[in-house]
Amino acid sequence: MRTTQGIREHRERVMTATATRTDQGSDIEAFRADVRSWLADNFPSALQGVPPAMEGASEGKHAADMERWRERLAERGWGAPHWPQVYGGAGLDHAHVRVLAQEMGRAGAINPIPMLAGMGVTMVGPTILEYGTEEQKQRHLPGIASGKVRWCLGLSEPNAGSDLASLGTVAEDRGDHFVVNGQKIWTSGADISQWCGALVRTDKSVAKHKGISFLMLPMDQSGVRTRPIRLISGASPFCETFFDDARAEKDDLLGELNDGWNVIKRLLQHERASQTSAAGPGGRQKPEGLHDIAKRYVGVDTSGRLDDPDLRARLTQHLMDAAAHKLTAERIAAEARGNPEVSAAASIMKNSATGISQARSELMLEIMGQQGLGWEGDVFAADELSTVREWLWGKAISIYGGSAEVQKNIISKNILGLPETTQKG
Amino acid sequence: MAALSEEQSLIRDQAKSWVSEKAPVRKFREMRDARIGQAYAPEAFSAMVDMGWTGILVPEAYGGSDLGYLTFGLILEELGRQLTASPLLASGLVGTSAILLGGNEEQKQAWLPNLVDGSAILTLAVDEGPRHAPEKTALAASASGDGFVLDGSKVGVLEGMAATAFVVAARTSGEPGSDQGISLFLVPADAKGVTRSARVTADSRGYADVTFAKVEIGSDALLGSLDEGFELLDTLLDRGRAGLAAEMLGIAGGAFAMTLDYLKTRKQFGRVIGSFQALGHRAADMYSGMELARSCVEAALAAIDADAGNVAELCSLAKCKMGDHLHLVSNELIQMHGGIGMTDEYDAGFYLKRARAMETIYGNQAFHRERYARLLGY
Ligand SMILES: Cc1cc2nc3c(=O)[nH]c(=O)nc-3n(C[C@H](O)[C@H](O)[C@H](O)COP(=O)(O)OP(=O)(O)OC[C@H]3O[C@@H](n4cnc5c(N)ncnc54)[C@H](O)[C@@H]3O)c2cc1C
Numbered sequence: 001m002r003t004t005q006g007i008r009e010h011r012e013r014v015m016t017a018t019a020t021r022t023d024q025g026s027d028i029e030a031f032r033a034d035v036r037s038w039l040a041d042n043f044p045s046a047l048q049g050v051p052p053a054m055e056g057a058s059e060g061k062h063a064a065d066m067e068r069w070r071e072r073l074a075e076r077g078w079g080a081p082h083w084p085q086v087y088g089g090a091g092l093d094h095a096h097v098r099v100l101a102q103e104m105g106r107a108g109a110i111n112p113i114p115m116l117a118g119m120g121v122t123m124v125g126p127t128i129l130e131y132g133t134e135e136q137k138q139r140h141l142p143g144i145a146s147g148k149v150r151w152c153l154g155l156s157e158p159n160a161g162s163d164l165a166s167l168g169t170v171a172e173d174r175g176d177h178f179v180v181n182g183q184k185i186w187t188s189g190a191d192i193s194q195w196c197g198a199l200v201r202t203d204k205s206v207a208k209h210k211g212i213s214f215l216m217l218p219m220d221q222s223g224v225r226t227r228p229i230r231l232i233s234g235a236s237p238f239c240e241t242f243f244d245d246a247r248a249e250k251d252d253l254l255g256e257l258n259d260g261w262n263v264i265k266r267l268l269q270h271e272r273a274s275q276t277s278a279a280g281p282g283g284r285q286k287p288e289g290l291h292d293i294a295k296r297y298v299g300v301d302t303s304g305r306l307d308d309p310d311l312r313a314r315l316t317q318h319l320m321d322a323a324a325h326k327l328t329a330e331r332i333a334a335e336a337r338g339n340p341e342v343s344a345a346a347s348i349m350k351n352s353a354t355g356i357s358q359a360r361s362e363l364m365l366e367i368m369g370q371q372g373l374g375w376e377g378d379v380f381a382a383d384e385l386s387t388v389r390e391w392l393w394g395k396a397i398s399i400y401g402g403s404a405e406v407q408k409n410i411i412s413k414n415i416l417g418l419p420e421t422t423q424k425g
Numbered sequence: 426m427a428a429l430s431e432e433q434s435l436i437r438d439q440a441k442s443w444v445s446e447k448a449p450v451r452k453f454r455e456m457r458d459a460r461i462g463q464a465y466a467p468e469a470f471s472a473m474v475d476m477g478w479t480g481i482l483v484p485e486a487y488g489g490s491d492l493g494y495l496t497f498g499l500i501l502e503e504l505g506r507q508l509t510a511s512p513l514l515a516s517g518l519v520g521t522s523a524i525l526l527g528g529n530e531e532q533k534q535a536w537l538p539n540l541v542d543g544s545a546i547l548t549l550a551v552d553e554g555p556r557h558a559p560e561k562t563a564l565a566a567s568a569s570g571d572g573f574v575l576d577g578s579k580v581g582v583l584e585g586m587a588a589t590a591f592v593v594a595a596r597t598s599g600e601p602g603s604d605q606g607i608s609l610f611l612v613p614a615d616a617k618g619v620t621r622s623a624r625v626t627a628d629s630r631g632y633a634d635v636t637f638a639k640v641e642i643g644s645d646a647l648l649g650s651l652d653e654g655f656e657l658l659d660t661l662l663d664r665g666r667a668g669l670a671a672e673m674l675g676i677a678g679g680a681f682a683m684t685l686d687y688l689k690t691r692k693q694f695g696r697v698i699g700s701f702q703a704l705g706h707r708a709a710d711m712y713s714g715m716e717l718a719r720s721c722v723e724a725a726l727a728a729i730d731a732d733a734g735n736v737a738e739l740c741s742l743a744k745c746k747m748g749d750h751l752h753l754v755s756n757e758l759i760q761m762h763g764g765i766g767m768t769d770e771y772d773a774g775f776y777l778k779r780a781r782a783m784e785t786i787y788g789n790q791a792f793h794r795e796r797y798a799r800l801l802g803y
Contacts, residue, residue, distance in 0.1 A: 291803040306803050316798045323744050327720035334428045348713040411712055412705035418688060418701040 031096055035103040042072045050275075052115050070112055074146035079083070079113030080121050083129065087137055088145030118189045120144035120151040122274040125195045127267040131214075131255040140195075140216070150217070154184035154198035154241055155264065162406050164199070165208045165261065171200035171215060178202075178215060178253075180223070180246040186400070190226040190239035193219050197267075198243075203258050208285035212260040214267075217248035233392035234375075269346060271401045276329065276349035284337035290360065291315060294367045311366065318359050325352050347407040347415075347421060354397045354404065361391040433496050437475065440503040447472065448509040450679075450772050456510060457629040461585035465510035470621040473586030474543035487537035493730040494518075495723065497632065498671030501590075505675025506682075508775055510630055512546050515583035518668040519661065520547030523592045527609060527649035527657045527665075536611075547611075549661065550579040550630060550635055559594060559658055560604045572644050573597075573610065575618075575637040583786065584635025586623050588614050591695040592661075593637070595712040597652050602669065604655040609648040616640050628775075628782040638644035663740040664770050666787050667725040670743040673783045674715075676721050677751045679757045680776040681711055687762055703760060718743075718750040738800045745793035748784040755780035 002059045044065040052070075062065075073079050076090060082097050083089025092100065104111060112300045113123040125144045128137055131298075143149030160167040169182025180200055190196065196219050199267030199381045203211030228236040255263040291306070294315055299307045306312040332345050365372040372387055374380030398404040447568040448469050449578045456466055473479065481497045483489025497518060501576065517540070524536045524547070539545035551559055564577025575595055582591065590613045599606025612619065618640035624632040632780065688699030688708060698704055725743035728736045759766040766773040784790065 228594040259696060291798075293803055296801055300803075307797070311800060312803070313802075314793060315802075316794045319801065320742055320746060320794070321717075322718040322798060323742055324474035324721050325526075327724045328717050331720045331723065343717065348716055352713060352717060405706070407700070408706040412699075416685060416705075416708055416712055418705050419697055420686075 001115070028095055028099060032103060035100055036107075038076070038108045039103060039109060042069075042111045043376055044069055047110070049110070051110050052112035062223075063331040066112060069109075070116065070147050073111060073113060074148075077145065079111060079117075079147050080125060080145040081143055083125065083141065085140035085406050087129070088143075089141075094336075098333075111373050113145070116147035116150060117144045118193050119153045119197065119272070120149065123153065123267050123270045124151045124195075126270045127197075127263060128254065130266060131263050135251065136216075136254065149195060150189060150193045150239075151195045151197060152187050152190045152193035153267075154187050154196050154243075156186045157183060158185050162403055164264070165212065167199055167201060167212070169198070169200050170204075171202050171213065173202070173250065176250050178248045178250070180215065180217065180243040180248055182243050184241040184243070186229070186238050187226070187241040190219065190241045195219060195239070196224075197254070198248075199260055199264055202260075206258070209261045211258055212264075213257055214254045214260040214263040215248040216252040216254055217246060222248060227413060231393065232390045235389070235393065255390045268402060272346040272407075275397065275401050276346060276353045290319065290363065290367075293364070297367050297369065297371070311363075315363060318356070318363055321352075321359070322356050324325040325349070325356055328352070347402075347410045349399075350401065351404050351407045358394050358395060361387070361394045386406055427598070429499075435502065436492070436496055437499040440478075440500045441506075443476065443541065444503045444507050445511055448504075448507060450507045450696060450748060450775060453508045453510055453775065454772070456573070463584070463622065464629065465512065465584075465778075467605070469509065470511045470513070470543060471702060472516075473511060473513055474541075477657065478513060478523070479543055482518065482521050483537050483541050487533060488539070488541045493668060493726075495726040495730055496752045497668065498674075498722065498726040501668055501671040502675035502678070505672035506679040508676065508738055508779055512548065512584040512587050512631070513666070514668050514672060515548040516540065516546045519549050519583070519665040520545075520590075521660050522664045523547065523549065523609070526661055527654075531645070532611070534618050539733060540572075544589075546584065546589045547585050548582060548584050548588045548591060549584045549594075549665065550585070551594045551658070551662070552581055553577070553579055555580075557792055558609070559662065560655065561601045562594045562596050562607050564593065564595045565600040565714075566593075566597050566608060566610060568597075571642070572642050572776075575610065575612065575640040575642065576694070578634065579638040580634045581624055581786075582621075582633045584631045585621055585635055586631050588633070590614055591617045591635065592607075592648060594654070594658055596745055597654075599652075606652050607658060608651050608654040609657060610646045611641055611648055612637070612640060612646065616642065626782060627778040630779070630782065631675070639662060652722040659737070662787050663737055664729060666740045666744040666793075667729060669783055670740075670747040671726060672749045673747045673780075676776060676779055676783065677715060677718070677747070679756045680751075680754045680773070680780070683773065683776075684708070684711075684754070684758050684761050691763075698761075705758060711757060713751075714750045714753065717724070718746045721746045738797065741788075741793040741797045742802065744788060745797065748790040748793070751780045752784060 047062060050062055052066055071147055074088070077085055077088060078090055078100060079089040080088065081092045081100055102121055103402065121144055125141055128140055132140070144151065155164060155168060157167050161342065169180065169184065171178040171180045182200070184198065194425040196217055198215050198217060199213055200213055200215055205211070216257065221374050223244050223298050224283045225242040225244065226239040228239050230236045237296055269362055298311065301307045306315070329349065369385060371380060371384045402410070413420060429646055452466060452469070456464070477490055477635040479795065480489030481492045482494065484491045501514060504511070521537070521540045524533060528536065536545060536547065540547060553563055554561065564575065564579065566575050579593070582588070588609060593610045593612050595608055595610055597606055597608040614621070616788045618638045619636045620638070624634050626632055656775065678696070685708060688704060689697055691698045699708070721739070721743040725736070725739040728739045758773050759777055762771070764772055765771050787797070
């Protein structure tokens with residue numbers, strides 16, 4: 001058994017061992033200084049806190065600034081900074097990426113490239129990095145990393161949602177290319193994307209998971225048609241997508257033929273990992289704290305407490321949940337040190353993030369009372385109107401990317417090792 | 426799990442193997458059945474002393490190893506997992522922290538080496554009513570000659586039957602309810618006028634109700650400054666809360682492990698019950714809740730070690746989130762075991778009973794939600 005003396009001796013050994021680790025820190029600090037001065041020279045201050053217009057970079061009063069900013073970022077490879085330099089990234093490790101994000105946050109600079117590239121930076125790109133041939137990487141990644149090529153994902157179909165593997169869109173082998181027929185639905189950004197990553201059936205004779213392939217195909221062709229769908233929030237960010245003898249080159253098969261299920265599993269892990277921020281839909285955190293907003297609308301009692309004890313208790317619970325989530329994200333990053341993007345914790349974090357974000361929207365609505373019900377018109381302030389739209393839009397986040405229930409299936413089966421919780425259909 | 430240093434991993438592993446070999450929940454059952462007065466096995470506590478655990482917070486100059494609260498928390502978690510009973514938290518963490526935070530040099534010299542070698546068991550006597558409310562302290566300490574005279578009583582003092590001395594929160598001025606006018610005193614358990622009786626609780630652990638009747642103490646018994654003791658008390662309580670939360674993490678972990686094991690082995694309707702989605706999803710919720718609570722607990726302990734500015738906030742967060750989580754897990758433990766979970770012969774009940782006690786000590790979830798809101802200013 002170890003005595004206090006033993007603990008002490010051991011500690012001395014450990015301390016000498018860790019002393020050598022500190023020079024890594026100075027490199028990080030030099031990088032931070034570099035980023036800071038680069039931002040001062042290159043980030044157009046008019047863009048502080050401004051995200052790119054969803055319809056593309058060419059609209060709105062910030063269009064010229066936005067395009068210049070995108071170009072500068074792309075030159076440094078900072079649109080997708082963790083990707084290798086040869087493919088348009090900057091080859092940064094996690095610690096450096098974090099510093100870059102911190103410094104951009106400080107300057108109020110938003111990286112528009114992940115938004116401009118649609119599903120490119122967060123999902124398709126990382127999957128191409130893993131499964132793509134060298135030629136595919138060179139062909140597709142630089143366009144994504146520069147934010148010039150927008151990608152959509154054609155996975156879901158009217159009869160294949162959570163049970164994605166039952167999809168029916170087929171691709172037929174025609175020698176040097178495939179011909180694709182079928183219908184996708186909920187394809188985000190399909191009407192404004194240049195490329196689509198589509199999951200298609202390439203073998204009907206085998207079990208449903210085994211005859212699926214992942215194809216990349218251009219949207220600008222006569223065999224592809226899109227029809228926007230209007231959401232409860234009034235926006236139309238996604239479409240029905242119809243493939244009618246659409247063409248995909250053989251070279252654009254990602255991964256092996258009939259191995260698409262493994263490709264998509266990996267891609268969906270990347271998707272979950274990109275959805276673990278509790279900041280709220282769109283990743284935007286309101287600068288004013290929720291409790292300050294509450295004080296403004298609800299008022300305080302004589303001892304300075306929010307003048308609605310029931311709301312106050314629930315608000316506190318929510319803020320604690322948000323704090324726990326943030327601390328957990330930090331802990332996961334510290335533990336993983338290397339690549340924290342894809343981990344077993346992604347399902348936990350996705351559900352936690354969506355729960356918190358949706359609760360926040362509900363609280364905002366409740367706090368604002370009558371003012372939190374506006375649809376349009378000038379009796380409502382801009383942030384009141386956006387609260388309503390975000391509340392509605394936010395209902396989607398526990399449905400897509402694997403619904404909340406599906407995430408729980410994943411946790412109970414893959415992490416806890418409980419037997420299949422779903423009935424086979 | 427926090428990114429542990431090599432040393433912390435070693436200490437955790439040592440604690441894990443010692444607890445499972447020498448102090449598993451079976452030992453707790455034996456202790457309960459024997460109705461031992463101080464409610465823990467003395468040989469278990471001696472072993473902890475031998476392993477250096479009572480010295481973890483204490484600077485080397487006073488015989489400790491000064492490894493900090495995060496390290497201490499790792500041990501408490503392992504003890505919680507098997508419900509190992511001992512005064513390690515009450516004295517090794519809370520009593521020791523009282524001296525570290527409030528003691529002058531003489532007091533440190535007099536107390537710390539004895540706390541490290543286990544000859545002193547020093548525990549905090551704070552609450553006087555059923556609910557945790559330190560500012561309601563009424564026990565009176567009046568100046569008399571060179572020292573003070575204490576009059577009043579405390580309830581539910583942790584490890585109060587085993588204690589050799591108490592840190593007593595007393596009112597030296599002002600009215601109960603005010604955080605002004607509170608002072609802390611070190612009072613030997615065998616001082617004239619101190620009487621104690623065991624409080625027999627559902628969790629079968631050691632608590633005492635202690636009465637102080639005209640107890641005379643010298644001026645050197647004052648810990649920290651006169652009338653201004655509330656801040657010290659609050660800081661001390663926060664350390665205790667973080668320690669409790671670490672132990673609760675282990676209790677919840679032990680309870681969840683039992684539940685998960687049962688879900689994988691118990692069969693009904695021709696399949697293991699863990700294959701029912703209604704149970705699988707609740708298990709997933711518990712697992713997620715555990716990860717989120719763990720982050721809060723570790724952040725609170727690390728913040729104490731770093732002397733960060735937000736310790737109070739994080740300690741309330743940790744105690745509250747951990748309390749909610751343990752509450753859920755301890756109830757699901759019984760529910761998912763069905764009838765067998767209701768039997769005394771099975772260990773599940775021990776975890777349920779211990780859970781509620783831990784939630785209550787030093788402020789339940791409602792207390793900490795309220796405190797958190799106040800700390801955030803709304
Ligand atoms: C805003 C938004 C954007 C989207 N973007 C895209 C996109 O770009 N590309 C794309 O391909 N798809 C996209 N989707 C589609 C999304 O992936 C699907 O909506 C999702 O997979 C759920 O499928 P479904 O809508 O058919 O619901 P269903 O699968 O029919 O689910 C209905 C309900 O049943 C529950 N359920 C289903 N299976 C189980 C189970 N095994 N256990 C327990 N409960 C279960 C679900 O949780 C849900 O509550 C998007 C969806 C939204 C809302």
